Amino acid sequence: MLEPPLVPTPGQGRDLLRRELLDPAYHQDDLLQRLLAWLERRIVDVLAVASNAPPLSAFAAMAVGLVLVLALIWLATRARTAPQRRSPQESLLPDASITAREWRDRAERAAAEARHSDALVDGFRALVARQVERGRLDAAPGTTAHEVAETLRAAYPSQAAGMSEGARLFDLVLYGEREATQEQATFVLALDDELAGVR
Template identity: 30%
Template sequence: MIAVLTCEAPLTPDEEEARDWLLKELSRVEYSEAPSPVVRFVEAIIRWFTEALSWKGQGAPPISLILMIIAIIAIAGVIIALILNPIRLARKASRTVFEEEASLPEATEAFDQAVASQDWSLAYVWAYRLMVLGLDEHEVVSSTPGLTAHEAARAATRVVPDMGAELAQHAREFDAVRYGHSSMTRDQVEALRSFTRQLLPACARAKERS
């Protein structure tokens, strides 16, 4: 028996279907003669870098190489500024506790002299310094010149978080006195000294538990 193979007639679209197929085919990216703006931009950047990097050191360097070097320097400058400016601003926002190293006896003597002369603003400054020296003894901070009032407060807050609000307040008051924006009273000096007597034992207990 001979099998008879049958085949269907080839698909022949009508006029409307043929037009739709043609429009769909021509709309593909391959047939677009003009590249998109993004493609043109990328191609321009590639040509710019290729021209800049193709210089072999003979004759005057191409303008593209000079512009690329300037761009790299400018970008590096922006990055450095973004990194360093917050650090500088943080330093300016808070006064340093000590301009030079001071021992606990020296700070105590200076505090007593300020109290005797009733210079409560100066007494407050030395009271804060005594607090920082006490924190140094408990290895909470290092009372070296350059340490700011807020850095000391934040370091102590990490050890005794419950006292963070008072530490921040005393740091702000220290800065206000050091900037000359404010003057302190005897009650404020006594409040700082009383707070210090609570803070240092609390730090010692926290250190023992850690």
């Protein structure tokens, strides 16, 4: 045992700390139990103080506490539902230099290889790029598939339902990570054909 004044060397200090932390008192309960016990002590203290306070002050303190708890819950739910940043590959048109014809070729290759999800996503991108090239759309960064469908309703009123469905499928496959079926990919490619005037 060291005698006062205690000026241990670094090695002695580590040994003393290690021995202290091996004391069973530190390992009787876990961190959660300690936290709950501390919280319980704080609540008891607050209730003891509140019981000695005038009723109006106690009521005001409880109201403020309730508002704070509700605000924290609201902030926690907002943080969880806040949109996350997407990578450039997950945007509507990740590369503005790719033409509608190139997107369509990619989509047709993917369809031929039975990669239906890629065919659907690239097919919808071909549709959007074609409308940008025709001047009917301004697909600025951050434009959503839903916004594209809304904008094109005026230009193609007879295809409004198809545009909404195509945008919904695009979102489900790209952002919802759902697998597209062959029929869904074919639907989007046919929609591109219809808007392009092929049929």
